[in-house]
Amino acid sequence: MKNEIRDRRDAEGISQADLAAAVGVTRQTINAIERERYDPSIELAFKLADHFDCRIEDLFDPDLNGDGAE
Template identity: 75%
Template sequence: MRNDLSERREAEGVSQGELAQAVGVTRQTINAIERDRYNPSLELAFALAEHFDCAIEDIFDPVEIDP
């Protein structure tokens, strides 16, 4: 799933660690999401959207996979 988490985080001027602390996860989790290596739980996606005051769909863009 594509996302623009790193761009939003950098625009806000916070580190991965600071964002992680704000939403209750580890820095490694934020890093994995930004690198498209981990899809967040629905709960975490909502927390990130709330942190950035936007809709989940504004951060995450599901990519269709060919069958």
């Protein structure tokens, strides 16, 4: 699933470890999400959205059509 986690984290000037600590996961989990190798649970998606003060939809694009179209 495409996401904006790395861009938002970079804009905030925090490390993967800092973000991981803020939302209660490991740095490896944040790395896997940013590399689109792991889709977060709904609970973690809510925690990330809360951390960045945005909606889940602002962070994640599920590409439900499977065609890459926006």
